[in-house]
Amino acid sequence: MASDRKPPSAGGKQAQRVPAWADGLKQLYDSVVEEDLPDSFKTLLARLDELDPRRLGDGLAGGGRASPSPDDREAQT
Amino acid sequence: MSDSDPPEPRRSAGEKADFKRELTAVVPHLRAFARGLCGRPDMADDLVQETLLKAWAAQDRFEPGTSMRAWTFVILRNAYLTDMRRNRFRGEYDEGVAERILTAPAGQEEPIHLSDLHRALMTLPPERREALLLVGAGGFSYEEAAEICGCAVGTIKSRVGRARAALTEMLANGNVPRRSTDDEVAHRAILEELDEVAAGNGVSSRG
Numbered sequence: 001m002a003s004d005r006k007p008p009s010a011g012g013k014q015a016q017r018v019p020a021w022a023d024g025l026k027q028l029y030d031s032v033v034e035e036d037l038p039d040s041f042k043t044l045l046a047r048l049d050e051l052d053p054r055r056l057g058d059g060l061a062g063g064g065r066a067s068p069s070p071d072d073r074e075a076q077t
Numbered sequence: 078m079s080d081s082d083p084p085e086p087r088r089s090a091g092e093k094a095d096f097k098r099e100l101t102a103v104v105p106h107l108r109a110f111a112r113g114l115c116g117r118p119d120m121a122d123d124l125v126q127e128t129l130l131k132a133w134a135a136q137d138r139f140e141p142g143t144s145m146r147a148w149t150f151v152i153l154r155n156a157y158l159t160d161m162r163r164n165r166f167r168g169e170y171d172e173g174v175a176e177r178i179l180t181a182p183a184g185q186e187e188p189i190h191l192s193d194l195h196r197a198l199m200t201l202p203p204e205r206r207e208a209l210l211l212v213g214a215g216g217f218s219y220e221e222a223a224e225i226c227g228c229a230v231g232t233i234k235s236r237v238g239r240a241r242a243a244l245t246e247m248l249a250n251g252n253v254p255r256r257s258t259d260d261e262v263a264h265r266a267i268l269e270e271l272d273e274v275a276a277g278n279g280v281s282s283r284g
Contacts, residue, residue, distance in 0.1 A: 021245070026213070028112075029210070029215065033108070040122070040126070041122075041129075044126055044130075045101055048100075053135070056134040
């Protein structure tokens with residue numbers, strides 16, 4: 001990707017440039033990455049060690065590419 | 078190998094600790110990806126919590142040394158598609174996105190508002206939005222994004238290209254849905270496309 005850094009002419013075509021919003025997409029993403037983790041996550045992460053993955057796995061299959069079974073989280077609400 | 082081998086490898090305590098550490102490290106990225114997918118912070122965080130539990134349950138299937146971020150994104154994506162089909166997410170926009178103005182590049186007269194970008198993003202068909210998020214925000218390569226979405230690299234490239242073109246068009250023409258949307262059309266289109274994506278139909282033909 002050659003970056004020819006000509007200043008865009010006013011009203012010129014913007015098709016070939018990196019769009020002006022591209023950086024905004026990163027900003028939206030990074031602003032969430034940089035947020036302090038809510039307490040609910042700290043609690044959950046702290047609790048994970050107490051949860052036996054094998055038992056948890058019964059209703060929570062979902063690793064890899066397999067599509068999770070549709071009825072696995074009905075109890076959540 | 079005797080046939081009394083356990084079906085799944087048992088992880089050592091050290092490996093378990095590694096898994097936990099890596100999982101913890103990707104949580105901020107999961108939150109960012111989820112927020113981009115479903116728009117609303119509260120729903121996104123629910124989705125991430127669900128993902129963490131699923132990842133924990135499936136930890137024996139994680140191959141150490143591979144990308145935890147990519148692995149968990151697959152789980153999150155599957156959970157999102159499942160929840161979407163149950164209409165748990167109504168395609169609402171995050172009203173909390175700051176009305177921040179993106180620094181306009183030199184020569185560009187019209188500044189772009191971050192909140193406009195966010196709303197424009199949310200009108201994209203989900204499979205294009207996700208492709209753009211993975212590549213344009215998450216920094217994944219096309220190959221990695223294809224792996225995460227379970228599709229061909231060319232499909233990802235095409236989706237990203239179309240997503241970029243759509244956003245550029247919307248933002249350049251001020252064609253962004255208004256705040257407090259009642260943009261039924263866009264929303265219905267999104268849900269219809271989701272059915273297709275989730276059912277594995279029509280995806281390749283749409284690109």
